[in-house]
Amino acid sequence: MISMRLLGKLIWYALLVALVVVMLAPIAWMLSTSFKPETEIATIDVHWIPRTFTLDNYQRVFDRFNILRWTLNSLIVSTGATLLVLLLDSLAGYALARMQFAGRGVIFAVILSMLFVPMQITVVPLFLMFSKLNLTDTYLALILPVGANVTGVFLMRQFFLNIPYELEDAARVDGASTLRIWWSVVLPLARPALTAVAIVTFLSTWNSFFWPLIATRTDASRTLPVGIAQFMSLRPGQAQGAQAYGQAMAGAVLAAMPPIVVFYMLQRYFIEGISMTGIKG
Amino acid sequence: MRVLPRPRTSAVASTASGMGHLYSRWTPYLFLLPYLLAFLTFRLGPSLFGLGMSFTRWSIVGSPEWIGTANYELMRIDPRLDAALKNTAFFTGLTVPLLVVLSLALAIFLNQPHKGRALGRVAAFTPYVLMSTVVGVLWTWILEKDFGLLNAYLNKLGIGGLPWLVSQDVALYGIILTTVWWTVGYGMVLFLAGLQDIPAELYEAARIDGAGPLHLLRHITLPLLAPTTFVVLMLTLINSFQVFDQVYVMTSGGPGTSTLTLVQYIYTTAFQNLRMGYGAAVATLLFGILIVFALIQAYLYRRGIRGVAS
Numbered sequence: 001m002i003s004m005r006l007l008g009k010l011i012w013y014a015l016l017v018a019l020v021v022v023m024l025a026p027i028a029w030m031l032s033t034s035f036k037p038e039t040e041i042a043t044i045d046v047h048w049i050p051r052t053f054t055l056d057n058y059q060r061v062f063d064r065f066n067i068l069r070w071t072l073n074s075l076i077v078s079t080g081a082t083l084l085v086l087l088l089d090s091l092a093g094y095a096l097a098r099m100q101f102a103g104r105g106v107i108f109a110v111i112l113s114m115l116f117v118p119m120q121i122t123v124v125p126l127f128l129m130f131s132k133l134n135l136t137d138t139y140l141a142l143i144l145p146v147g148a149n150v151t152g153v154f155l156m157r158q159f160f161l162n163i164p165y166e167l168e169d170a171a172r173v174d175g176a177s178t179l180r181i182w183w184s185v186v187l188p189l190a191r192p193a194l195t196a197v198a199i200v201t202f203l204s205t206w207n208s209f210f211w212p213l214i215a216t217r218t219d220a221s222r223t224l225p226v227g228i229a230q231f232m233s234l235r236p237g238q239a240q241g242a243q244a245y246g247q248a249m250a251g252a253v254l255a256a257m258p259p260i261v262v263f264y265m266l267q268r269y270f271i272e273g274i275s276m277t278g279i280k281g
Numbered sequence: 282m283r284v285l286p287r288p289r290t291s292a293v294a295s296t297a298s299g300m301g302h303l304y305s306r307w308t309p310y311l312f313l314l315p316y317l318l319a320f321l322t323f324r325l326g327p328s329l330f331g332l333g334m335s336f337t338r339w340s341i342v343g344s345p346e347w348i349g350t351a352n353y354e355l356m357r358i359d360p361r362l363d364a365a366l367k368n369t370a371f372f373t374g375l376t377v378p379l380l381v382v383l384s385l386a387l388a389i390f391l392n393q394p395h396k397g398r399a400l401g402r403v404a405a406f407t408p409y410v411l412m413s414t415v416v417g418v419l420w421t422w423i424l425e426k427d428f429g430l431l432n433a434y435l436n437k438l439g440i441g442g443l444p445w446l447v448s449q450d451v452a453l454y455g456i457i458l459t460t461v462w463w464t465v466g467y468g469m470v471l472f473l474a475g476l477q478d479i480p481a482e483l484y485e486a487a488r489i490d491g492a493g494p495l496h497l498l499r500h501i502t503l504p505l506l507a508p509t510t511f512v513v514l515m516l517t518l519i520n521s522f523q524v525f526d527q528v529y530v531m532t533s534g535g536p537g538t539s540t541l542t543l544v545q546y547i548y549t550t551a552f553q554n555l556r557m558g559y560g561a562a563v564a565t566l567l568f569g570i571l572i573v574f575a576l577i578q579a580y581l582y583r584r585g586i587r588g589v590a591s
Contacts, residue, residue, distance in 0.1 A: 012395055019387070020404040026462065027407065029430050030419050046433045084319075092316035101309035107317070114324050116575045118523060120544055121564040122327035124334060124551050129327070131341070147319035178304040182312070207412045209526045210544070214552055228414040229530050232421050245422045252415045263410040267403055 030256070034058070034249040042242035057250035064247070066219040067254055070227035077139055077212075077223055078205040081146035085201045086194055088147050093156025094182050098168070108157075115150050120210070127214055141215045142223065146205055152197045159193035160186065199269070206259075228255050335562035340555045352562035362563065364538035365546040368453060372460075372542060373521040379461050380517045381510065384468025389502065391469070392476045402473070406466035413463075417530025420459040421446065424531075446532055449539040456540055459527055464520075468513045475509030476502070511585065515578050519571060543567050 028048065033041055034057050036050040061067055095101075096108050122145075130141045163186065171181045187194070209225045216222045231248035335352055337345040356362050391401045408416065423430045424445035432442025445455035483501050492500070525544035528534060534541035534549065541549075543563065551560025 009395065012390075012393060013397065015390065016395075016397055016401050019390075019401055023404045023407060023462070023466075026419055026423055026430070027411075029423065033422065042428050044428060044433060044436075046430065046437075088316040088319060091312045095309045095312035099304065099309040099312070101306075104309070107313065110325070111320060114320075114328070116572055117324075117328050118564070118567055118571055120523065120547055121331040121561070121568050122324060123547075124557050124561045124564065125327035125330040126323065127552070128341070128557070144319065145323040147316070148322070148324035150324075153316060178308050178312075209413055209529075210548075213529070214548075225412045225414045225526075228412070228418060229526075232418045232530050242428070245425070245428075248418045249422060252418045256411050256415045259410045259412070260407065263407070264403070267406075 027256070027260075030249050030252055033246060034253045036246060038242045038246060041246050057246040058254070060243075060247045061250045061254065065227065065230070065251065066222075067224075067227060067251060069219050070222055070224045071255075073139070073219075073221055074206055074224040077142045077221075078202050080139065080143040081205040082198050082202045084143060084147045085149060085152050086198060089149075089152035089156045089197060090187060090190065090194065091182070092153050094160050094186060096153070097157045097160035098186075111150055111153060123211055123214055126211070130215060136215055137217045137221045139221055142205075142212055142221060145211065146201065149201065152201060155197055156190070156193055159190055163189050224255055228252065331561045332565055334558055335565045337558040337561075338556075339558040341557060345558065348558070352559050355559065356562060356566065361538055361541065362546060365541045365543050365563075368538070368540060369522060369524070369542045372453060372457060372524055373518065376457050376460055376521045376524075377514065377517045379457070380465060380468055381514055383461065384465050384513065385472050385506070385510065387465065387469040388472030388476055389498070392473060402469070405469050408463045409466040411463070413526030414530050416459060416463045417527045420455070420462075420527075421531050424455045424459075447536060449537050452532055452536060452540045456524075456527055456531060459531070460521075460524065463527075464517070468517065471513050471516075472506065472509055475506045479505045507585070511582070515574070518574060522570065522574070523567070 032048055032050060035053050035055070036047075037052050037054045037056065040047065040050060040052060096104065126145060127136070130136045135141050167185055167189070168181050171185045176185075207225060208223070209229070212223045212226045213229070216226055219227075228251055231244070231251050334345065336347060336349060338348050338351075339345040387401075387405055391398045391405070411419075424432075426432065426442070426444045426447055429442075429445070431445070435442045443451050446452050479502065483505075484497055487497055487501060523544050524542050525548065528540055528542050528545050529548070532540040534545045544567070547560050547563050547567070550556050550563060
């Protein structure tokens with residue numbers, strides 16, 4: 001009986017090692033390649049530790065690509081979009097959850113119905129609209145459409161539904177205005193919901209690719225995902241030189257490390273956040 | 282998506298507060314206004330406009346020309362659209378079951394009370410933290426025909442490498458492999474959350490009755506995870522049907538049309554060939570397909586509830 005248990009445990013640990021290797025090996029390989037010279041990249045032998053350690057690939061990335069600018073753009077756009085969503089959605093969610101007015105049900109239903117409409121259908125008109133306004137390739141073109149997200153409003157509304165009425169009523173008796181109640185009574189209570197919406201919005205904007213690919217033309221507004229795509233998609237499907245791969249891995253490492261580090265520090269919140277909202281980060 | 286608390290009905294809300302009249306008539310609309318403006322301008326408006334555009338011929342220069350249902354008639358005989366639909370269906374048909382089964386298996390595996398499971402969870406979720414284009418660039422290199430890591434090991438094992446992304450026959454498999462590696466941790470997290478909601482007493486009671494591990498899996502774990510499985514299934518289904526980023530980076534739909542997917546085709550049509558009207562029509566087709574999924578989902582969900590109740 002005990003030996004059966006031991007055997008089971010051994011198998012479990014063997015599988016665990018296999019799992020960790022399969023999931024992390026590609027990332028380790030990315031790191032390894034990024035530090036290799038061209039000659040070592042184009043070889044059939046597998047060397048996990050580079051024989052000659054070089055920073056040439058990183059040097060080339062910084063010389064040829066504006067990766068710092070892409071990162072800065074991504075930070076500005078993601079932060080801007082998150083603040084916009086927090087403001088719009090907490091106002092709208094509050095009205096939808098706590099106020100009585102004509103058309104409330106219809107408005108909420110129309111908002112929710114957009115959950116089923118893929119954003120791909122909006123990109124052609126959005127592109128034409130921003131082109132007409134001469135706003136393509138600007139931060140505004142990347143930030144403003146995020147303000148129309150549906151899930152944030154839904155989450156805020158659901159949260160507000162469950163705040164006890166007594167707190168608001170007390171403030172109202174004290175003569176506070178509705179805006180005042182929203183700001184100083186309701187929002188502080190809604191911190192968990194605001195945090196969840198902020199994390200989800202920031203991550204989805206940070207990772208967003210389709211619309212930024214269409215809306216950006218130059219490094220002035222190009223975000224990190226769009227920039228990284230340039231490493232490979234210049235001649236997609238075709239064999240590329242070893243230099244291209246070394247450089248691409250260096251760029252990928254630079255883009256991948258900050259999120260991985262943040263994830264390892266905050267993994268509990270990430271995983272809790274996802275299981276709470278079920279929303280694709 | 283865990284089941285959220287049931288919203289109070291408005292009647293309950295107003296009696297509970299008893300103060301529903303203390304704000305002016307226009308206050309609710311003022312609170313809604315900023316969001317609704319964004320919603321109308323960037324979501325509802327463009328969606329309807331896109332629908333309208335699908336009945337026009339419109340290159341980015343010049344003005345739109347109303348051509349009725351010509352775009353939709355063209356879609357019926359467009360071989361590239363045909364390829365895109367088939368590829369997207371094939372991608373979805375393989376990716377979704379793989380993701381659901383593997384992420385469920387991972388969750389059950391990493392829910393065992395052994396030391397080190399936290400490491401496994403973090404490792405399995407790590408790829409999902411990467412942005413899509415980093416994953417695309419990385420796997421283009423791993424799947425490289427001559428010097429890629431995967432072929433190096435396949436050769437070592439004597440299986441022999443495959444021309445992953447450069448052959449029409451296997452390119453789509455390369456993208457499926459990449460996608461499964463990238464997103465399996467996401468489903469796992471949802472399943473792990475579902476597993477925490479199963480009361481431990483159920484297992485204890487069954488064990489006292491002499492149930493073995495397989496019996497527990499079949500009669501407790503899997504049935505009680507059904508709602509989570511449903512959510513994971515629907516989310517991966519919808520995401521798979523809209524696959525784009527990896528494809529764009531790794532193959533741009535090639536070689537030939539072997540990895541052309543619906544969204545890749547929308548992108549190429551509207552923004553590279555500048556056929557905005559036809560691109561909008563293909564996007565409308567995608568919308569139609571997703572609506573069908575949503576209806577099936579609603580139907581199954583309702584049946585599921587009735588099934589549990591009876």
